[in-house]
Amino acid sequence: MFVPKVDHEKCTGCGECVEVCPADVYELQDEKSVPVNADECIGCESCVEVCESGAITVEET
């Protein structure tokens, strides 16, 4: 299982992770990305690569 997390101190709300995620994990809420469908994460790390702020981590548990 994969656990995507967003550091809201670093997130700028650019929305790139929302666009790139093939599993529709993220949603912007008050200009911050929130992994609302974290259970659907397949661990591809596209979000980690696309986030220029380094706000996203994806851990395998």
Ligand code: SF4
């Ligand atoms: S790509 Fe990074 S900075 Fe942009 S909304 Fe997602 S978490 Fe925030």
Ligand code: SF4
């Ligand atoms: S690792 Fe892939 S599936 Fe998981 S949240 Fe990031 S982009 Fe979506």
